[in-house]
Amino acid sequence: MPLFMWVILCFIIIQRLVELNIAKRNEVWIKERGGVERGEEHYKWFILVHSLFFLSLIVEVLLRHPATFQFNIYLFVLFLLLQFVRFWCISSLGKFWNTKIIISPQFPLVRKGPYKYVKHPNYIVVGIELLVIPLLFEAYITAVLFPLLHILLLTVRIPAEENALKDTKLTE
Numbered sequence: 392m393p394l395f396m397w398v399i400l401c402f403i404i405i406q407r408l409v410e411l412n413i414a415k416r417n418e419v420w421i422k423e424r425g426g427v428e429r430g431e432e433h434y435k436w437f438i439l440v441h442s443l444f445f446l447s448l449i450v451e452v453l454l455r456h457p458a459t460f461q462f463n464i465y466l467f468v469l470f471l472l473l474q475f476v477r478f479w480c481i482s483s484l485g486k487f488w489n490t491k492i493i494i495s496p497q498f499p500l501v502r503k504g505p506y507k508y509v510k511h512p513n514y515i516v517v518g519i520e521l522l523v524i525p526l527l528f529e530a531y532i533t534a535v536l537f538p539l540l541h542i543l544l545l546t547v548r549i550p551a552e553e554n555a556l557k558d559t560k561l562t563e
Contacts, residue, residue: 392452392460396528399470400452403524404445406474410481414490421486426495429558430551434491436544444521444537451530459529466527473520479504480513488513492552496559511552514545 422428481488483504505512518541525534 392455392528393462396460396462400448400528407441411490413481414488417486417489418491418493421489421493421495421498424495425497426493428491428493429555430492430548433544433547433551437490437548440537440540440544444533447533447537448525448528448530451525451533452528455529461529463527466523470520470523470527473516473523476505476512477516477520480506480516492548492555494555494559500556511545511549514541514549517541518545 418426418428483506484501487498487501509515518538521537521541522534525531525537
């Protein structure tokens with residue numbers, strides 16, 4: 392695999408680590424203002440799946456014959472577009488963006504940016520990324536397995552979020 396693909400992979404990993412740092416800062420901020428965490432029991436599964444995603448991607452890339460790698464500009468452009476939408480999701484939520492479910496009834500539900508049009512845009516972006524990133528690296532097993540795991544996790548996560556919002560009367 393060409394060096395620039397390793398650079399892209401490092402960029403993605405660093406991006407996720409920076410996002411975890413932002414989420415932690417936001418968690419402290421909202422909890423200082425009365426925010427309460429919900430759905431803690433399933434959070435460890437998100438951490439596990441997303442960590443295994445990178446491990447699977449790297450192992451699959453290393454096991455492929457590097458001479459057969461073909462860079463796909465269309466997948467790369469789609470990846471860049473997804474990064475724009477990802478940033479739009481995070482910046483639209485601002486201090487309320489988090490990787491955990493933290494609810495505070497003193498703040499209104501955010502309904503701007505992509506949240507004005509779709510209820511869970513970040514989950515959509517992540518699901519597409521879990522397909523596009525492995526395809527970009529020609530890691531086909533990872534491209535099939537991890538979007539399915541993501542969907543499975545969302546069958547727990549989205550109801551947990553919706554219930555937390557209803558409990559605090561933040562839904563419509």
